[in-house]
Amino acid sequence: MFKGFDFSKLKAISQHIDLKEVFSSLSKMNKTQLYELSKALKAGNYNYKKPEINGDFYDLSDLLTPEEREVQLKVRKFMNDEVKPIANEFWNKGEFPMHLIPKMAELNICGVPLAGHGCPNHSYVLEGIIAMEMARVDTSISTFFGVQSGLAMGSIYHCGSEEQQAKWLPRMQKMEILGAFGLTEPLVGSAVAGGLTTKARREGETWILNGEKKWIGNATFADFTIIWAQDEEDDQIKGFIVEKNNPGFHAEKMKNKMSLRTVQNALITLNNCEVSEENRLQRADSFKDTSRVLRATRAGVAWQAVGCARGAYENALAYTMERKQFGKPIASFQLIQDQLVQMLNALTSMQTLVMRLSQLQDAGKMTDAQASLAKVSCTTHTREIVDIARGIMGGNGILLEYNVARFVADAEALYSYEGTKEINSLIVGREITGISAFV
Structure with missing residues (x-):
């Protein structure tokens, strides 16, 4: 019964409590009461070896x-x-x-x-x-x-x-x-196929650009911005390398964002901005060419969503191992473990999806619909994961110092840029039904 117990410690313990009274009380307890007491005593001892925090559960x-x-x-x-x-x-x-x-x-x-x-x-x-x-x-x-x-x-x-x-x-x-990418506009978003409001007119070896671009990341300090505009002559979308010192080009920093606050997004105004024919992208003649660029990068946004979710999950998991309630780490509670597994389940599904997507991309087989499905799935799951992570941390979840509040806010931008959930869903819907529901 007392195997392994160090009886030399009894003298030190007796200086703080009445051992005779303790043993007297213990002798009066039944088996159930002794079992509950044993559980309570063990609950206060959580000097266990914590496992490595690793969001790559399937290696x-x-x-x-x-x-x-x-x-x-x-x-x-x-x-x-x-x-x-x-x-x-x-x-x-x-x-x-x-x-x-x-x-x-x-x-x-x-x-x-x-x-x-x-x-x-x-x-x-x-x-x-x-x-x-x-x-x-x-x-x-x-x-x-x-x-x-x-x-x-x-x-x-x-x-x-x-x-x-x-x-x-x-x-x-x-x-x-450093470069930037100017496609999105204040009035029509990224509706390239439906016609951009930014227009380009050729005059000899010079192009004149007029219009506005919004949400253009890096544009406040970039050396140039790729501007996509509709040619007034043939109505096709063309791309231009517009350098920051081009006359008629102005980039103003957007303020008061609640998401991706470190990113310097700009509102770009093009007022009779002159661009040489030399700086027109020579192989960009239609919306399909713009789409090639977006297709290649949409998979990257899905991977970003995985990273955002993984950061929230790993920070929340670490928090549950340190935060104590009722004398023990909250990681020991069933409800918390269930929430951690919910996050890991979604995260692992996302990781396996984007890994396969990039393998298809490397093989030259990735389609627009496959990239869009990954973007929809990953950004949706990321919102779910950061929400659970924030909830697990209680009030601390809205403090920057606990490193989850940022992920909660940034997940909202990922959910919207490179095509909203709805637009990307319609791309997938068109693929699987053969019917376009855009208009």
């Missing part, structure tokens, strides 16, 4: 090559060492940590899946992993990087001439030049 990182795994861990270290300590501060101020850009450039990860021009030429899987690792710490930083490496570089890579690619891509890959 999907094992599918990476050793080189890709090395890049993943390099990005993770950068995010943990350089970004995590300042993420809440810059998000709260609504400012971008410009000093991080040279350090990010040293990672040599810009244009990961692109070939040539100094780009690493890795896989779309690795590009997704990078987006996830960044968003896992700060979704704003992953958005900045996605605009630079995906939308801006992707526009020139997919739609630019060889001369334009040679001029811009090597310096963009080194992050010596």
